[in-house]
Amino acid sequence: MSEDADDLGTAGAGDPAPAEVGANWAAGRRNRLLLRRALAGVLVVAAVVVLGLYVRTSRLTDDSDAFGPDLAPVMSLIAAENAAVEKEHPDDYVTVVAMFPMTGSLTDIALNRESIRHGLEGVHLAQVWRNRQPSSPPYVRVLVASDGPQDWEPTVEAVRDRTAEEHIVAVTGLGASTGATRGTVASLSASRYAMVSAVITSDELTGFPGLARVAALNSEQAQAGVVHARKVNPGLKAVVIKDLNPADSYVKTLARFYTGSLAGRERVMELSFDSSTRFSGTVLDVIAERVCNSGANTVLYAGRSEQLPALMQALSQRERCVRPGVTVITGDDASEMNRKVDLGMWGDTRIRLFYTALAHPASLALPGGGVLTAIRARFEGDDPDSFRRMFPHESLDDGMAIMHHDAMFVALETAKAFAREPDVPSPQDMANMLTSGTVTVEGASGPIRIVEGGARQTKEIPILQLNPDGTSAYSGRVTVTDGGPGRS
Template sequence: MLLRLFRRHPREWGPLEWLAVLGIGVLVAAAITIAVNLAQGPGRCGDDLRDIDGDCVGVTEEAFEADPRVESLIGAVADENARVRRDWEDPSSGPRIPYVRIALMMPFTADDHSAMTADMIRRGIAGALAAQRQANRFGGPHYQLLLAPDGRNLDQWEPVVDRLAELTKDTRAPLVGVTGIPSSTPETRKAIAALSRHSIPTVGPVITAANMNSPYFFKTSPNNDQFARALKLYLDRKPARHRGFLVWDNRSEDVYSQNLRSVFERHFGDAYDLTNHNSNFTGTSGTDKGIPQRFTDAVQKICNEKSDTVFFAGRDQDLPAFMERMAQEGSCGRTTTLRILKVGIGLEPTLTGDAPRRWLDEARATIVDASAVDPAWWKGKPKKALGRFLDRFEEIEAQHKLGRSRSTTATP
């Protein structure tokens, strides 16, 4: 048939011949595309994720390309997920063990302005993997930990939530919850609202902003207001001379820092005259314009006003730059130790090295941290749930060379 169509010279072809040529061209192009894709494999993001602005975004149970510093941990999660699947589909011995899925929704890549540092991502994945391994030590059901990267700035959550909603309808191994949600921003607020619309229970283990709420969203940490009340108890015992100073992050998109500033002003504004003694800076996390981590104004005012108590309403990853700038100014003739008050789940690892300790000494300062975690809890031999979790975490810590952090705080 085709041979008969093409026996005439192309100048003599009619609509039928040209339509046939076009159809063959489309088929050949499609075949070439398929062959190239098969030769190249699934690509850096695997079959389940797609590349959006340099980040792999979506939901997967398998390994994918992320920040090189976390790829071994991603591989370890993928291996545990594969083991869980095998124990249900084709166990080597014993009964089949059913499983369900929990998604870890957070960034898996980092840069100078991302929502999480690489060290924070590493420890976040390690903690989730430790919990997964501990839960899977028992008879069942077992748990797959789905990896749900939503972009380094937490702004690619929509395709992630859409896929998570689909997975809740899987009758074989349904998604039963989401965790992660590492930061309080307008984007994460939209994300938890969207997850709630799909009736997906979501746990924000490190969310402390008091105004981050949604019907199916659960916080396991005290909020900023509760942390501030703990600091107030500390200051009631050790008021010093009430020479306070507020250092606050001016980024409008940072829900956490804005909420913490308002909490500090409400609890301590009058007693420490924070309205007349404050300075702002632009934090590194986010896309707001401005030169980040400029603390010259704040440090000079703290020196000139002989402040004894600094309230830091910003993120931990910006605190080392503030401490270093304080060290450059020196002790400013202080006869007592300057207290830098902050809140949080614990200490970001960048605060616990030798250099930050030296900066604090040079500035004659200390950090007072209202924290949800006290390192004293795991001194000696912790018992019960914490001890079992730490057993798993220490295994992962050794395998993936996470490194230990040291405390530099006075905890109220």
């Protein structure tokens, strides 16, 4: 018999019900138990509601502990800035949601934690400088969210649900060119929600209503990479190595445009591997053998940085590649390797690795470059709110802080255009402006003009040489305009 049934039918041991009051006592006992059950039910419901609200709220957050201790310092700065805005300008602020893939393996998300941290620092830099402008509102709050493979769908739902109450006008960041990113963009685009991506480069992720992009496309990076390859090796003979991972739009489009950018005699052959399988490193070792026996002087690598060290090791162990000094050229994902390491990622330094970067701090000080003095000072000046002063131990070399600053800056300058309106612009109002062909911003990566449809018109693509210890050297830049041929 259950405990409840025992409570309803009998008094406890040693506490018999008096005969004269037995019926009334039993009824009262039953009523007390039912009341207790009802109160317990209310508490359970309340607990579920509170937990649900917490989960819902934590989808979009500025809680310093939300995404781990490595991100806590920058999250704390964002929270403090948000609190100041809410206190000082309670009726004159907008909110931008910064999305990063906080969940999933590196293969799934294609961004390491250092890149995410630098991206958040760039977002906060743009937030601070917008809020320090003496001219006019809107002031800006930032909420951070995860669009990783495990949580992008509930995050998108939370964005939609909380748009009005949080004054959300746009989403920025959005991660790399992966399946989860495509899902996020497609879902938000279905309601023409304003988005400004920082590092999406796949040519397949174009044409989504509401999406503006500040990064160079893979087609443009491929052109720039081939221009540099011809400069390094005038008699270009290239092998294209492509990753066949079906879930990765970045590698697919980069491979297609590497092949398309080569003249007939420049293309020696194409070889492929699949990074989604267990032993892709073994396949890359065999591929290296084929490359070194082919007479090629250049490898155009259309894959992710996670597998690149295996290829570089394999090439540098073969004399037929080392002696002539085979050059490897790849896309911006190699910036994930741009951090100092204790052990070299590959052996012989005669095997050189170049990559097309989305941004680099050398461009900030480049003579005749397109970065305004005021924007340069925002990063390298002595102002307490400069990047150098706020984050003195951080590097700009991977370009993530620069690109996420610029994406955020585009969103904020677009919101500023609605300052004369009586109400906060909706994400649909913002999307209409973003993709109208009228948005022009002086960014840290150079002048940014978002043309009709949301693409960036002119790109200055830096070329970096990455060393085995993770340090890099600036090797020039290639200008790409409207998808046309690059020039160095």
